[in-house]
Amino acid sequence: MKALVYHGPDQKAWEEVPKPTLQADTDAIIRVDATTICGTDLHIMKGDVPAVTDGRILGHEAVGTVEEVGAGVKNTKVGDKVLVSCITACGTCRFCREGRSGQCLGGGGWILGHKIDGTQAEYVRVPFADTSTYQAPAGVSDEELLMLADILPTGYEVGVLNGAVRPGDVVAVVGAGPIGLAAIMGARLFSPSHIIAIDKADSRLEAAKQFGADIVVNNSREDPLAVVHGLTGGLGADTAIEAVGVPATFELAAELIRPGGRVANIGVHGEPVTLHLETLWIKDVTITTGLVDAYSTPTLLKLISSGQVTPGKFVTHHFHLDGFIEAYDVFGRAADTGALKVVLTRA
Numbered sequence: 571m572k573a574l575v576y577h578g579p580d581q582k583a584w585e586e587v588p589k590p591t592l593q594a595d596t597d598a599i600i601r602v603d604a605t606t607i608c609g610t611d612l613h614i615m616k617g618d619v620p621a622v623t624d625g626r627i628l629g630h631e632a633v634g635t636v637e638e639v640g641a642g643v644k645n646t647k648v649g650d651k652v653l654v655s656c657i658t659a660c661g662t663c664r665f666c667r668e669g670r671s672g673q674c675l676g677g678g679g680w681i682l683g684h685k686i687d688g689t690q691a692e693y694v695r696v697p698f699a700d701t702s703t704y705q706a707p708a709g710v711s712d713e714e715l716l717m718l719a720d721i722l723p724t725g726y727e728v729g730v731l732n733g734a735v736r737p738g739d740v741v742a743v744v745g746a747g748p749i750g751l752a753a754i755m756g757a758r759l760f761s762p763s764h765i766i767a768i769d770k771a772d773s774r775l776e777a778a779k780q781f782g783a784d785i786v787v788n789n790s791r792e793d794p795l796a797v798v799h800g801l802t803g804g805l806g807a808d809t810a811i812e813a814v815g816v817p818a819t820f821e822l823a824a825e826l827i828r829p830g831g832r833v834a835n836i837g838v839h840g841e842p843v844t845l846h847l848e849t850l851w852i853k854d855v856t857i858t859t860g861l862v863d864a865y866s867t868p869t870l871l872k873l874i875s876s877g878q879v880t881p882g883k884f885v886t887h888h889f890h891l892d893g894f895i896e897a898y899d900v901f902g903r904a905a906d907t908g909a910l911k912v913v914l915t916r917a
Contacts, residue, residue, distance in 0.1 A: 573691030574859030596700035618840025631719030725752025733834030
């Protein structure tokens with residue numbers, strides 16, 4: 571089969587590799603029908619995730635058709651159309667039982683495209699298939715469903731829920747890339763009074779308006795602190811969501827927060843960040859970090875099926891599976907190309 575293989579920072583290739591086989595009785599082999607590229611994959615290509623080593627097939631998001639299952643798989647059947655979650659869950663360890671599968675102790679967590687071969691391939695082996703895949707609901711397209719593999723649960727759990735967004739809140743989202751947009755979409759479900767999107771790319775700020783931001787700030791031309799303080803009587807945002815993963819954006823999120831507010835960090839950071847405790851300690855600020863656990867996926871499936879969440883608007887570019895090199899280029903130059911999410915399919 572063909573797969574997108576990582577060969578070190580800034581080096582990748584679409585090449586022939588062995589097709590995966592069952593390694594445990596809880597595994598499934600899934601034919602990849604649709605997959606995508608994540609901002610985390612771009613961090614991997616920069617060398618920010620050293621656990622990813624030469625020869626790893628990248629990718630942790632897919633919609634596919636089950637081709638083979640191990641003897642221990644009970645509910646996932648050959649021929650099923652399924653969502654492959656970015657988080658693999660053993661289902662029985664302490665953290666999985668607490669709904670924190672991102673910290674799975676039983677061989678799961680974020681392993682696809684990280685510690686084992688991933689989904690940017692024609693086929694993928696998914697461990698713990700019964701607890702790491704979801705049946706595709708009727709009437710939902712592959713590309714809509716694909717947005718539930720990572721981006722929507724991440725924005726919702728690590729941004730909106732960790733940030734404790736409540737009705738009437740002022741929410742500042744630093745970074746209007748795909749994860750920031752997912753956080754904006756998720757925050758809208760809680761009826762905040764204002765959502766402020768902050769970015770340096772006008773194209774992404776325009777997208778933020780479509781996803782639910784009512785105020786946008788280009789921080790290459792405007793001072794976001796002045797905008798937020800002007801809106802809140804000088805207090806600051808109730809929740810600030812960091813959705814980029816660089817020191818400047820985290821420090822901006824911490825600067826924007828009001829006393830007693832919540833800073834929710836989503837971004838994947840590849841270098842240290844300065845934490846200004848000399849100013850934050852007295853403000854009773856809560857700072858959260860986190861890897862998505864995907865406990866919200868069943869809820870989000872219901873919201874998509876009912877039309878209350880419409881993730882198809884994330885998809886801006888389509889490619890065939892053998893177009894990964896071009897797709898990475900387009901996605902990596904999002905400020906120039908306007909890319910939000912790229913989808914690669916067999917068809």
